Amino acid sequence: MGREPLLGESLAMIAASLIAAVLSWRFVERPFRGRSGLLPRPALFAAAALAALVLTGIGLHGKQTGGWLGRYPPELVDIFAAGQDRDPRQGECESVRADTPGCIYGEADAPPVVALLGDSHAAVYAMVLGELAQGRGESVLSLTMPICPPALGWEGEHLSWREDCGRFQRLALDRIIATPSIQTEVLAAWYRIYPFDDPNGELAVAIEKAIERLVSAGKRVALVYPVPQPDADVPTTLAEAVLDGRDPNLIRQPLEQFHADQSGVFAMLDGLDRHPSLIRIYPHQVLCPGSDCLFYRDGRVLYYDDNHLSVTGAALLRPLLAPLFDGAAQQGEER
Template sequence: MGFLSNFAYWREAGYFDTASHGKWLLHTWSLSVEWQFYIVYPLIILATRKLFGASMTKMLLVIGALVSFALCMYMSNRSPSAAFYLLPTRAWEMLAGGIVFLFPMQLKDTNKKVASTFGLVLIALSILMLDASDVWPGWLALIPVAGTALLILAADQTSVVTNNKLSASIGKASYSIYLWHWPLVVLLGYYGVSDSAAAIAAGIAASILLGYASLYFVETPSQKLNIKTAQRPHLAGYALVVLVIGACASTVFVKQGFESRVSKIAAQADIERTNKNPASKTCFIESGVDSPKCIFGKKDAPVSVIVMGDSHSDAVVSAVVEAAGPEKSTLYLGYISCMTIPGMKLQGMPSSYQCGDFVRKEIEELKTTLPGVPLVVINRSSVYVFGHNEYQDRTRGPLMYFNEPGVLDATYKEDFRKRYVSAMCEIAKNRPVYVTKPIPEMIKNVPTTIARNEVRFGKSQDITLPLSEYKSRNQFVVSVMEDAAKSCGIQLLDPEPELCDSQLCYGSINGKPLYWDDNHMSESGNKKLVPIFQSIWN
């Protein structure tokens, strides 16, 4: 209602993250950006036209579009979420249409066909070639925007693709179809059928049907409403409906929902969904090479242990702190999606991502810093080699690479093995090194699945993973860790006895989640690992 949803979602997960697929109104970010543009754009035109005249106004709009595009390319690498959601990096896309209107060109019929065809080809390429692994929007957004601009410029009335009743009809309903499509995507995910071709086809059909229903029963009648002649009671009724809906939504937002409407198990699962490391925002870095070097535990005590790793280390560092005891302090060196191997790179990450340089820098500093203090390495190791197990990666080959993205073959595995063993042995030259074996990845979002099963079916079932699957997925990286242990005496910490029995690994126990998503342990769940970390001092 306030055209600010893009700011809210900017602060949360990325558009293509699995968490985003549970947000029913995520798509309203674009409506907010558009309305922000349509509010500001006319004011800018009026002001510049009055101050500088029509010709200069046109040139300033072109300059503004170029500046916005340059900012888009820069921010897409530095801060992808900001580039995706915010108006300054998106304005050029909408200005492109205005520029085509302000600088009209009279094309011959043959040139119209060429421009129209080329525009359609660019749009088709953007659909077929671009995916979630691409840095977006960035320069790649120029492909569909240029294609659309060419279609507008061509205005080819003889095109069999754009100038027909079906295209015109879909165009009229497109806004309403857009409003319906994302809630239906979320609904498919809610019922666990988002990978079903039949369900996807039904979702597309439902989006179209509901879009047309909205067009003819909501959009069209509202456009014909004559405010001057409309009866005041009708207008008051519309206003009352909006106020009631707004008040209810605000109440739900302020109270963060109503816990009493669900069972204790569902409410408990919802709590665990946000039970993450509270220090992540300040201690867990996502870019650059400089760590804040946060100290956990007793701040004025000498550092008794160092924890280094990726988001799995961020998820369980508090368990290390508890294992150390109240009189000790823990130094934390965490970096997002960062395997502890110098020089590593990750597909699809912006240029601000410098994990490989970060690791190299920290290993170099550790040669002279806090000698003899044990270091615990915690990584989601298998994901860098084999990809995610909770969804299908859109990248080709392993996520992690060193020189150029490659293929998962014997050569890659051997290179990975040598680099990992070398890194661990380098750290182990002046301190004990403890490497935590992989934490089970549960595939399903544990708290969300438990809560949904409880609400939908009135029953909860613990989320589990067959032990055989856990061992199979991690067999290679565990063998690499064992090689490092043989080569330079590092010690391995095994979470399996704490999280698995002879057949299953558990994502929850008696309905209480141990994870806040599908692979990151919650602040209460990670305490299951305290015993393995206590072995550092025993």
């Protein structure tokens, strides 16, 4: 049905399953079992094996087609597919290794002019930055690690499934600074999941240290501010709206709520003001036209889960990111 059944529907299905069980036992199982069965034992096993193969084939086909998406209207198929609208190199380039060499996006043979550093929220910008670089015959170096902010000397809780975040930060900064072709460094993260409101300011200090190292090495630093965070899986929420007959375009977040949710993160990032040359990029200026932040636009889903921009969503930020390759970045006059 494409939705959770109502209580009455659930009770009816339970009753129907019990009736089906009794009927199958009486008219299928009993006639086939025992010496008086309708089929001899070899034929019975062969028939069971054939039935198992048929059912397995049906199950595999359902998995391959994502649950027979063809039964839904095209609008809903596109929404379901949004969960896969992510960087195909994500597994390779969003590394869990501290000594990762990173990934090159754009013109593979050209030295990188822009570097990207941060966690999975930074990684979503790799493709659009690479496309911008490709158009200029240039490249981008992406150095990202899950749940590891672009800082120096702060890594938070140890996670057994990835290597040391602090070591990754040091090696990544060393790599960027040692690459003379890199002119601009882009820092981005899902700051909301870190202790950004720590009264001791340890995270802010660690980010400041990273910026200090980069600026001292002659690099420009671009700080990407948060994106709206819906706190629910966007493709699923949109699909449920369509199945319920609601307009998916109305699934939005008020701009006021976004500012309220991210006020602490904005305050922390705004506090990194020791370097007036910092470039500040505000994605919500594009993602929140008017008084609402969009998760669905022109029939395309802007997030692939509950917090990461999809490739489609990140591509909308091209006007904000393109100037990073021109020696002057666009900084919003209003937040």
